[in-house]
Amino acid sequence: MIWEALSxxxxxxxxRGQLPPEVLKxxxxxxxxxxxxxxxxxxxxxxxxxxxxxxxxxxxHLEAPTAPLLQGKQAAAPPQAARQMEHIxxxxxxxxxxxxxxxxxxxxxxxPPEHLPALLYKAAKKPDFWYALRPVLQPADFELLRLNxxxxxxxxxxxxxxxxxxxxxxxxxxxRRLRFEQPEQATSWLTTCWEGLTPTEKKELISILDTGLNxxxxxxxxxxxxxxxxxVRQSAAQLLLKIPDTPLQDTLYKExxxxxxxxxxxxxxxxxxxxxxxxxxxxxxxxSKKHKYTGGERxxxxxxxxxxxxxxxxxxxxxxxxxxxxxxxxxANQHQLLTDAIANAALLHQDHRWIEALLxxxxxxxxxxxxxxxxxxxxxAALPDPLFNEIMSQHLKQHQGYIExxxxxxxxxxxxxxxxxxxxxxxxxxxxxxxLNAAQSVxxxxxHYKRILRVAAYLxxxxxxxxxxAGWNQRTPIWGNWEGDxxxxxxxxxxxxxxxxxxxxxxKNHNKKTP
Numbered sequence: 001m002i003w004e005a006l007s008x009x010x011x012x013x014x015x016r017g018q019l020p021p022e023v024l025k026x027x028x029x030x031x032x033x034x035x036x037x038x039x040x041x042x043x044x045x046x047x048x049x050x051x052x053x054x055x056x057x058x059x060x061h062l063e064a065p066t067a068p069l070l071q072g073k074q075a076a077a078p079p080q081a082a083r084q085m086e087h088i089x090x091x092x093x094x095x096x097x098x099x100x101x102x103x104x105x106x107x108x109x110x111x112p113p114e115h116l117p118a119l120l121y122k123a124a125k126k127p128d129f130w131y132a133l134r135p136v137l138q139p140a141d142f143e144l145l146r147l148n149x150x151x152x153x154x155x156x157x158x159x160x161x162x163x164x165x166x167x168x169x170x171x172x173x174x175x176r177r178l179r180f181e182q183p184e185q186a187t188s189w190l191t192t193c194w195e196g197l198t199p200t201e202k203k204e205l206i207s208i209l210d211t212g213l214n215x216x217x218x219x220x221x222x223x224x225x226x227x228x229x230x231x232v233r234q235s236a237a238q239l240l241l242k243i244p245d246t247p248l249q250d251t252l253y254k255e256x257x258x259x260x261x262x263x264x265x266x267x268x269x270x271x272x273x274x275x276x277x278x279x280x281x282x283x284x285x286x287x288s289k290k291h292k293y294t295g296g297e298r299x300x301x302x303x304x305x306x307x308x309x310x311x312x313x314x315x316x317x318x319x320x321x322x323x324x325x326x327x328x329x330x331x332a333n334q335h336q337l338l339t340d341a342i343a344n345a346a347l348l349h350q351d352h353r354w355i356e357a358l359l360x361x362x363x364x365x366x367x368x369x370x371x372x373x374x375x376x377x378x379x380x381a382a383l384p385d386p387l388f389n390e391i392m393s394q395h396l397k398q399h400q401g402y403i404e405x406x407x408x409x410x411x412x413x414x415x416x417x418x419x420x421x422x423x424x425x426x427x428x429x430x431x432x433x434x435x436l437n438a439a440q441s442v443x444x445x446x447x448h449y450k451r452i453l454r455v456a457a458y459l460x461x462x463x464x465x466x467x468x469x470a471g472w473n474q475r476t477p478i479w480g481n482w483e484g485d486x487x488x489x490x491x492x493x494x495x496x497x498x499x500x501x502x503x504x505x506x507x508k509n510h511n512k513k514t515p
Contacts, residue, residue, distance in 0.1 A: 010046060014038035078502055084499050100499060104136050105135045106503075110137075120148075124153050152169070156176045164196065172205065179209065190205060191220065199227075199231055202231075206224065207235060218240065218243055221243075225237060242349070244310070252309050257317060267332070267333075268329065272302045272334075285305065286305060287300070299337055302341075306342070307345050308345060326358065326361055346379070359379055359391070380412050383412075385419050392420075396424070396431075401431060405447075410448060416451075422461050426467065428456065429464070432452070439476055456489060457489045457492035468493075
């Protein structure tokens, strides 16, 4: 009614009509002075209710005060930090958001409240971002989280003693809270209500156990392997595969070992099984779809099972080091199937030794096809930051000058997922500056450096800024092609430097309340 009255008067003009008394009263209740000039009332009212219409729901009148949400007043972020967050959330420095959240968390400071809704919408769509945002939220934020249905996928609430009587939506929210704060207690809580749940409800609750998965979950998950419904069995099996040294992993390993034959001359042969084991099919451990590997469905079955066996098992089986065991697979009769399977197993179990060994093997053998594949990019992204910097430092020592686009180091840098150490950042940017200062014409094979500069702006340490504020030859014939990229690099580093100084001042301590 209010929006219609405002729209009508805006079309007619305030000299030809006026707002009804009930509309003026409603506007006064939301803070608009009805005694000011009619045109001002219409403009302010339209601005407010236009935003409400965009939000998609009207404001609710609360009969009771919201005192519980406001208990425990939190220290506010400095005003300058709020302005910087504005530039990050809505401006030109959005890629600095992970760093800003980490700094807020370290300083025990809350998010500026005006940015909370936008970040919660993003977190509801991107689970990985939710894990970065959640530590920064205050107790009141978790209460607000439950008020908007659009945030239901990440909403949490404290568990209650008789939670088996709650709705499934409430049980889900309670289990989420438990997995973040008391992960070992989650399965014991589940057993109190498990028998009365539908298969769909069981599957949903099992999937939440992936957060904070630990050895204490093993007995509960193993009990679900005998469930009559496949969605329950298969959901439990997928999580058991991630817990080290479970009986399920032992079974898969022992079966897969029978397919491998190591000859006296060092050759390794894979003999794909003639028929899949029905018990594995019941647990959803392999698919019947056709694979690209030689051997058809039999080879595909072998690939599916080998992709789930922890790679470290093969070191013990062959009594060889990580690198020597990898070389066996790389020289085997089905070498692509085996190395792909081992790579996927390394990702599944986050075995960084094998991830590093695979990448270094491809790097040393100059296997560009492998490191440029989707699987190669996944392995690169899974490298811990210290390993990334160690590999990059070695590459820069061995290959002086600029980095080629499709090279191992070029692809690793362009991923943009690792924090650079100062030694790496300085060498990469110094090599680029040396090339640019001496260049006399455009080289199209250098355009990937635009991406590298963009990555450096957000992932290089800010202490390199003084070294690169100057020293650029602006008289080089190709300066115009790179001026904007260099300017963006320096401005971003300066912005991040200010952000660090504001959110991490020396000697300042904040107290943060947990939900």
